[in-house]
Amino acid sequence: MSAFQDLMQFERDTGALAQVAGRLGWDQEVMMPPGAGEQRADEMAVMEAMLHARRTDPRVGEWLAVIDPGDLDDEGAAMVRQIRRTYDRSRRVPADLASALARLTSRAHRVWAEARADDDFAAFAPTLREVVRLKREEGAALADGGDVYDALLDDYEPGATAAQLSEMFGALRPRLVALRQAVLERPQPPALQGTFDEQAQMTLARTVAKTFGYEMARGRLDKSVHPFTSGGADDVRITTRTDALDPFNCLYSTIHEVGHAAYEQAVRRSYRFTPLGQGVSMGVHESQSRIYENQIGRSRAFTSWLYARMTEQFGDLGLADADAFYAAVNRVKNGYIRTEADEVQYNLHVLLRFDLERALIAGALEVDDLEDAWNERFLADFGFAVDKPSDGVLQDVHWSAGLFGYFPTYSLGNVYAGCLHKALRSDVPDLDAQMAAGDLGAATAWLRDNVQQFGGLFAPREVIQRACGDAPTEAPLLDYLEAKFGTIYSL
Template sequence: MTAYDKLMSFQRETGALAQVAGRLGWDQEVMMPHGASEQRSEEMAVMESILHARRTDPRVGEWLDAVDDGALDEEGTAHLRHIRRSYERGLRVPAKLATDIARITSRAHRIWAEARADDDFAAFAPVLKEVVRLKREEGAALAAGGDAYDALLDDYEPGATAAQLSGMFGALRPRLVALRQAVLDRPQPASLQGTFDEQAQMMLSQTVARTFGYEMARGRIDKAVHPFSSGSGDDVRITTRTNALDPFNCLYSTIHEVGHAAYEQSIRSSYRFTPLGQGVSMGVHESQSRIYENQLGRSRAFTSWLFTRMTELFGDLGLDGPDAFYAAVNRVQNGFIRTEADEVQYNLHVLLRFDLEQALIAGTLEVDDLEAAWNERFLSDFGFPVDKPSDGVLQDVHWSAGLFGYFPTYSLGNVYAGCLHKALRAAVPDLDSQMVAGDLAAATAWLSENVQQYGGLYEPRDVITRACGEAPSEAPLLDYLEAKFGAIYGL
C-alpha cells in the first residue's frame, strides 16, 4: 500500500466511527430514555476522545508528508486538502479540551431542553457559561493568534470570515427591513383555520418527503423538539415536529430537513466515509434545505398541489381556494421563533444571533447579560418585546451544543439558495407546470447533478459558482423576495 492508500484506509475507519458518534446524538434527541443523559454524556465524550486521537494520530502527518501531491487526481487532491486541514486544526486543540467539550455539550442539551420547557434561563445559564468558556478556549487555540470567532466559523464554512459575512449581511438588511415594513403595513391574508390531527400530519409529511426525493429505504422520519437531519450515505435520518393548530410547522420542517438529507443521500457512493462523503459546508447544506423549503416548497405551483392533498386529508381549511392557501403559506406576520419565521423576516432572526454570539466569544458579552441583550436587540429589530425565554434566548439548541459559528451559515445558505434558484429556473423553464402536478423530479435532479453529488470535492463558494455560472451574491435572493411578496401583498 502507498502512503495515500494507508491514509485513506485509516480515514475511512475514522469516518465510520464519526457516523456512529452521530447516531448517538440522533438517539439522544429522539429515543434515549430521559434518565440516560449522564451516561450518554460520558459515552459521547469517549467517542470524541477516540476520534480526536485518530484525527491527530502522528501517522496521519507522516502519510501526508509521504504522499506525492503531484501524482493525485482531482479527488485525491481534495481528499488531502480536507485531511490536512482537519489534522492541523486537530493538533491545535488539546485532547482534554475536545473531550471536555463533548461531555459538557451532551449534558447541556438536557439542561437546555428542561430550561426551555420551564421558561427558566437562569437554570440554563451555569452550564452555558461552561460551554462558552470552553468554546472561547477552543477558538483561541484554533486561531493561534488570529480571530477566535473566525476560527470557530471555519468549522462550518471553510474560508469565510465574520468580516466578509458582515459585509454581505449589511447589504441584505436595508432591503429586508424596507420590504418587511411595506408588507406589514398591508392587510394580512387569511390564515389556516381548524385543528389538524398530529398523526395525520406525520403521514402527510412522509408523502411530502417522498415527493421531494427523500429515499425512505435509506432514511426515516421521527419527532424531536428541534428538527434536524443526521447521517450520510445509506443512513440519513430526519426529524420534524407537530402542532395541532399549525400543520405548516410540521410540513415545512420536513421539507427543510429533506433538503439536508437529499444532499447527503445524493453524494457519490465512492466517497463514503471519506472527507468528500458529506456536505462541503453548512452554508451549501443550508442552500439545499432553504431552496427545497422556500423557492420550491412555498411556490405558488407546489402549494397548489399541497392544497389538494391537505383538503383531501383534513377537509375544509377555512381558505377560499389554492390562491388563498398560497398566501396563507407565505403570510408575513410578527413572531418570535426563527424556525417558524417567514422568508422576509428569517434572516433578521439570524443576524441577531450572529452578532450576539460574536460578542460572547469575544468576551464583550457575558452569559449573565445574554438574555437582556437578546431581548433588547429583538425589540429594536422587530418592534415588540419578547414574552418569555422559550420565545427568546432559549428557543434554539445551537449554543447548548457548542455550535458557535453555525448561525451565520443559515443566512449564507439563503443567499446561495437565491443564486441556485435563478439558475434552476433558467435550466428548467417549465418548472411550475411540473410542480403543480406534484412533480419535483426535474428540480431535485438538477440540484443533485449540479451541487449534491460532489459532496466535499470543491470549496464552498466554488460549488455555487460552478452551478450558477457566476459568483454568489445577495442580489438574486433580494430580487426574488421583493418580486414574490410584492405580488402577494400588492406592493
C-alpha cells in the same frame, strides 16, 4: 500510492466511527430514556476522545508528508487537502479539551431542554457559561493568534470570515427591513383555520418527504424538540415537530430537513466515509434545505399541489381556494421563532444571533447579560417585546451544543439558494408546470447534478459558482423576495 491507500483506509475507519458517534447524538434527541443523560454524556466524551486521537494520529502526518498531491487525480488531491486541514486543526485542540466539550455539550442539551420547557434561563445560564468558556478556549487554540470567532466559523463555512459575512449581511438588511415594513402595512391574507390531527400531519409529512426525493429505505422521519438531520450515505435520518394548530410547522420543517438529507443521500457513493463524503459546508447545506423549503416548497406551483393533499387529509382548511392557500403559506406576520419565520423576516432573526454570539465569543457580552441583550435587540429589530425565554434566548438548541459560528451559515445558505434558484429557473423553463403536478424530479435532479453529488470535492463558494456561472451575491435572493411578496401583498 501505498501511503495514500493506507491513509484513505485509516480515514474511512475514522469516518465510520464518526457516523456511529453521530447516531448517539440522534438517539439522544429522539429515543434516549430521559434518565440516561449522564451516561450518554460519558459515552459521547469517550467517542470524541477516540475520534480526536485518530484525527491527530502521528501516522496521518507521516502519510501526508510523503504524499505528493501532484501524483493524484482531482478527487485524491481534494481528499488529501481535506485530511490535512482536519489534521492541522485537530492538533491545535488538546485531547482533554475536545473530550470535555463533548461531555459538556451532551449534558448541556438536557439542561437546555428542561430550562426551555420551564421558561427558566437562569437554570441554563451556569451550563451555558461553561460551554462559552470552553468554546473560547477551543477558538483560541484553533485561531493560533488570529480571530477566535473566525476560527470557530471555519468549522462550518471553511474560508469564510465574520468580516465578509458582515458585509454581505449589511447589504441584505436595508432591503429586508424596507420590504418587511411595506408588507406589514398591508392587510394580511386569511390564515389556516382548524385543528389538525398530529398523526395525520406525520402521515402527510412522509408523503411530502418522498415527493421531494427523500429515500425512506435509507432514512427515517421522527419527532424531536428541534428538527434536525443526522447521518450520511445510506443512513440519513431527519426529525420534525407537530403542532395541532399549525400543520405548516411540521410540513415545512420536514421539507427543510429533507433538503439537508437529500444532499447527503446524493453524494457520490464512492466518497462514503471519506472527507468528501458529506456536504462541503453548512452554508451550501443550508442552500439545499432553504431552496427545497422556500423557492420550491412555498412556490405558487407547488402549493397548489399541496393544497389538494391537505384538503384530502384534513378536509376544509378555512380557505377559499389554492390562491388563498398560497397566500396563507407565505403570510408575513410578527413572531418570535426563527424556524417558523417567513422568508421576509427569517434573516433578521439570524443576524440577531450572529451579532450576539460574536460578542459572547469575543468577551464583549457575558452569559449573565445574554437574555437582556437578546430581548433588547429583538425589540429594536422587530418592534415588539419577547414574552418568555422559550420564545427568545432559549428557543434554539445551537448554543447548548457549542455550535458557535453555525448561525450565520443560515443566511449565507439563503443567499446561495437565491443564486441557485435563478440558475434553476433558467435551465428548467417549465418548472412551474412540473411542480404544480407534484413532479419535483427535474428540480431535485438539477440540484443533485449541480451541487449535491460533489460532496466536499470543491470549496463552498466554488460549488455555487460552478452551478450558477457567477460568484454568489445577495442580489438574486433580494430580487426574488421583493418580486414574490410584492405580488402577494400588492405592493
